[in-house]
Amino acid sequence: NAGVTQTPKFRVLKTGQSMTLLCAQDMNHEYMYWYRQDPGMGLRLIHYSVGEGTTAKGEVPDGYNVSRLKKQNFLLGLESAAPSQTSVYFCATLRDYGYTFGSGTRLTVV
Amino acid sequence: KNEVEQSPQNLTAQEGEFITINCSYSVGISALHWLQQHPGGGIVSLFMLSSGKKKHGRLIATINIQEKHSSLHITASHPRDSAVYICAVRDPSNTGKLIFGQGTTLQVKP
Numbered sequence: 164n165a166g167v168t169q170t171p172k173f174r175v176l177k178t179g180q181s182m183t184l185l186c187a188q189d190m191n192h193e194y195m196y197w198y199r200q201d202p203g204m205g206l207r208l209i210h211y212s213v214g215e216g217t218t219a220k221g222e223v224p225d226g227y228n229v230s231r232l233k234k235q236n237f238l239l240g241l242e243s244a245a246p247s248q249t250s251v252y253f254c255a256t257l258r259d260y261g262y263t264f265g266s267g268t269r270l271t272v273v
Numbered sequence: 274k275n276e277v278e279q280s281p282q283n284l285t286a287q288e289g290e291f292i293t294i295n296c297s298y299s300v301g302i303s304a305l306h307w308l309q310q311h312p313g314g315g316i317v318s319l320f321m322l323s324s325g326k327k328k329h330g331r332l333i334a335t336i337n338i339q340e341k342h343s344s345l346h347i348t349a350s351h352p353r354d355s356a357v358y359i360c361a362v363r364d365p366s367n368t369g370k371l372i373f374g375q376g377t378t379l380q381v382k383p
Binding site for chain 2: 194196205206207208211213219221253255257260261262263264265266267
């Protein structure tokens with residue numbers, strides 16, 4: 164039982180490159196979230212999903228896309244990375260007893 | 274003014290001291306969460322509160338819904354308690370979205 168697994172853990176991208184961050188959960192949770200954490204800004208919601216096949220925008224969705232084709236996976240895509248997207252990205256799931264967070268992905272865009 | 278305010282922002286304590294971190298919010302909520310993040314580490318959910326008080330080991334969390342205020346207490350603090358403690362309130366809609374406080378950085382010295 165791994166909980167919430169994020170891959171990759173670290174990545175360096177060049178400006179303009181694309182990549183996909185994967186969040187995988189084995190807890191059968193319906194609700195999943197992508198957050199970014201920046202110094203002085205705290206955690207901010209990028210996109211979220213309330214169930215398989217659904218996605219919605221959060222507070223800072225620009226430059227990101229998401230998909231939830233399978234209940235256990237929530238993918239975050241960067242189509243054309245920008246230095247402003249340098250951040251630590253956290254995935255989280257929600258059940259009635261609370262949230263479970265992944266260990267984070269540290270992304271640097273140069 | 275932020276919807277979720279924590280105080281203090283930074284806190285230094287000596288090992289063994291009793292610690293209190295406060296959280297005030299100005300919006301309607303369905304629950305309040307206390308999270309812990311060690312330096313360079315992931316985010317761990319400590320408590321989920323909708324009323325009253327909860328205790329887990331040396332940690333105690335309380336909430337006063339009428340006053341829109343919550344406190345996190347650490348008894349007999351230890352250097353391993355050094356971390357950032359984050360208060361977050363859950364949106365009352367059926368989205369599960371969180372609004373985060375800015376975090377309290379705690380350092381416990383031996």
